[in-house]
Amino acid sequence: MDRPLPTLSDVAQRAGVSYATADRVVNARGGVAEKSASRVRAAIEELGYVRNLAAANLSQQRHYRFVAVLPGGDNAFFKRMRALLEEASDRLRTDRVTLTIDTVEAFDAPALCARLQALGTEGVDGLALVGSDDARVLSAIADLRARGIPVLALVSDVPGADRNGYVGIDNSVAGRTAGRLVVLAHGGRAGRVLPVVGALSARDHADRLAGFGAVVRPQLDLAPVIEGRDRKGRVAKRVAAALQADPGITAIYSAGAGNAGLIKVLESLPRDRPRPIVVLHELVPHSRRALERGLIDIVIDQRPEDAVARVVEGLRLLADKRELARTDPILPTIYLADNLPASDTSQKGETSP
Amino acid sequence: MDRPLPTLSDVAQRAGVSYATADRVVNARGGVAEKSASRVRAAIEELGYVRNLAAANLSQQRHYRFVAVLPGGDNAFFKRMRALLEEASDRLRTDRVTLTIDTVEAFDAPALCARLQALGTEGVDGLALVGSDDARVLSAIADLRARGIPVLALVSDVPGADRNGYVGIDNSVAGRTAGRLVVLAHGGRAGRVLPVVGALSARDHADRLAGFGAVVRPQLDLAPVIEGRDRKGRVAKRVAAALQADPGITAIYSAGAGNAGLIKVLESLPRDRPRPIVVLHELVPHSRRALERGLIDIVIDQRPEDAVARVVEGLRLLADKRELARTDPILPTIYLADNLPASDTSQKGETSP
DNA sequence: GCAATTTTGATAGACGTCAATCAAAATAAT
């Protein structure tokens, strides 16, 4: 039951050829008669041989170099993402894997391209990047792939690019989810929803809003969309104005960032009448607090922890020329005041020695 | 930048001792003067040495044998879990990891203990088990741990046991989540909720119901709890009777299994008046269909995919005597009709060669 | 049948670690 797994020598013996020939077959070195090759393949099949990746990598002193390229700035979500990647990076050292976290100014496509180009020549074994919808980025990715470097799109997909996979949520589904929850919270009654986004030109925001609208429109009204540019000051001003102008608003859906501004407005609302239902995205310190204080109802989170775990898993698999294990989009989590995770951000393991 | 990582020989050289001495230090073989030992430790620090796990495992022909012990029966959830574990098992072969899936009759503590005892002597490198709240199981786990075998509790925790970790959701939080959603769906109006469980003596069901009640009670009434024994026939009969007897029921929360029976009742409800809000657990074929057909509103899922990923990751880390990367409970996913995952159960990778 | 070519076999060194052995050196005990 605990017998050792077959080695390539076992395969060679079984096939009645030398180790050298078996090696020529499995490593496609050529110069092997078809007759011998097929016997080797048969032996592999019969013995259930799988090559020992550890030994293979050892013999080649293979050590993986991965890079994650994230947008810079003080965005709370990416701050968290960066912290999670750094944690993962520490753990990976034992496995001869270096994960470097690289920062490029947000929305700066030329800078991103330059970075990608540089990485392409630096002997990187795989990279994950937060894409943007730009033709130059697209071709930079194509270049990397052409060099045989695996690329994963992270958080925001790059439409049309032949990346090896996308690690992130389906924003349209996330929007529909938000919509369904808002409808549910109306319990069949009429209402009018105020949608807030960063910019309608941002792909993820637009996708969310489209999904949201598709579910909500049959049941509820939609007020004109507010574009807050992800800046809390602007969001606060516009939302306050909209609520003032339209007392019939029963719900707010914020698909973008800058929610600190929205929360500020909610804080200042009169307490004697029911406040609107509020749904927004990303669990970050201020949205968490708002949930705990009952200022908002629902936070839809992209689960950066999951994303990081999948990026690491995916890059390793791809570097070994294996298949990705999971390619389905990450499902966003719906946070209510009652299912918030423990608040300590850096949880230690509870292993015993 | 791409220089090779330091080896133990480098460490020895730096410390001014022989390889043998450095080896004695890192492998705690003893017989090393404190003076030398500390110089070796300093060198390790300075060079940032991390031992090459691949080489280490290779030299010892280490190959991991893991076992997952699941309850038998035709439970849809565990069927799915088993399928997912088998998928993972296939992928793991390349890494010299064998994951065996073992089945023990549900709720049969003596049988489970016997199985665990047997595994303890078979040279297993780690196991995951669906625990039950039983003193005998508890001591069987203690035995395994005493032999140095890592144990993960899966799906259902074993209270008081010194397992290395728990992989599953927090059922109390899941119940509270369900409660909040039901409250939300009432939009401030009054209502009465019908709770359904398998048995109040089942720990997970009880936990869920307790969490649910804590959130719901301040706002809504609770009808008497139905114990359906997780059998669809019994569930159907009792729920139908309860709805008949009490027309004021505005919501149903099912914390256990046997939901096919509940769904059957919902199907037969008159279409002309609003049906109750329905929240239940586990996304399985019949609950999925009910969601798609609008017969129920919300499914709270334990994310068996996540659980499997974490079990595999965790057992490997533990077998290498490393720390668990993630010890926080899995967050259940809230499924609505609008965020159901793609229905093909066995998604293939989309890697290119 | 002989030369040219293709296919095979045998073997060796490297990767970094573990595990072991044996002799040499340093230190401690008496």
Added chain:
DNA sequence: ATTATTTTGATTGACGTCTATCAAAATTGC
């Protein structure tokens, strides 16, 4: 000072794979 003990060094083989080399054998062409 002599013995006993502890501590070190040097070395070797194994793990399974990759890469390489060189000679031997089989096959092909003419």
